[in-house]
Amino acid sequence: MHDWFSSYLSDRKQRVVIQGATSTWKSPLAGVPQVTQGNAAGCGGNLTTPTGGPVTSTNYPSNYGNNENCEWLITVPEGSIIRLTFDSFNTEGCCDFLTIYDGASDSAAVIQTLTGQQSVSPIISTSNSMFLRFTSDHSITRQGFQFSYTSLTLPQHAVEVIVDIADLY
Numbered sequence: 001m002h003d004w005f006s007s008y009l010s011d012r013k014q015r016v017v018i019q020g021a022t023s024t025w026k027s028p029l030a031g032v033p034q035v036t037q038g039n040a041a042g043c044g045g046n047l048t049t050p051t052g053g054p055v056t057s058t059n060y061p062s063n064y065g066n067n068e069n070c071e072w073l074i075t076v077p078e079g080s081i082i083r084l085t086f087d088s089f090n091t092e093g094c095c096d097f098l099t100i101y102d103g104a105s106d107s108a109a110v111i112q113t114l115t116g117q118q119s120v121s122p123i124i125s126t127s128n129s130m131f132l133r134f135t136s137d138h139s140i141t142r143q144g145f146q147f148s149y150t151s152l153t154l155p156q157h158a159v160e161v162i163v164d165i166a167d168l169y
């Protein structure tokens, strides 16, 4: 399996050759599916629909709690990848973290660790699963976060196309 995403992840501005895509493949921004299923504002969950959200931290838009350890596992159909988009992100900058892993568990590579108040660019997995863990410490809470996700399906046929990575964002 050609690991084309590793080169793309190393420099999101470069142009890469995507193996396995066809000329019919379009930028996800051209046809982002509507979010069809939400997940209750709670501490983690198992998300298995092709698109999902909004998913929120506990009590959102009120503050999350102290000493939380919430885990979300997103699994979309095999052959698809996941694009995560954040509507908002606000946690205690020193101490409350959301870590996003590029796979089904925390043994996968970390894509990004989020903390503080920030606007988060879309986050894309290299496979059909993504694992998220939020942890808060013993004091001081914020509003938390809200995100949604879509799955992007790459066609099976082995035709090379050039995709401008900027189109993914």
Ligand SMILES: [Ca+2]
Pocket (backbone or CB within 6 Å): 092, 095, 096, 136, 137, 138, 139, 140, 141
């Ligand atoms: Ca805290």
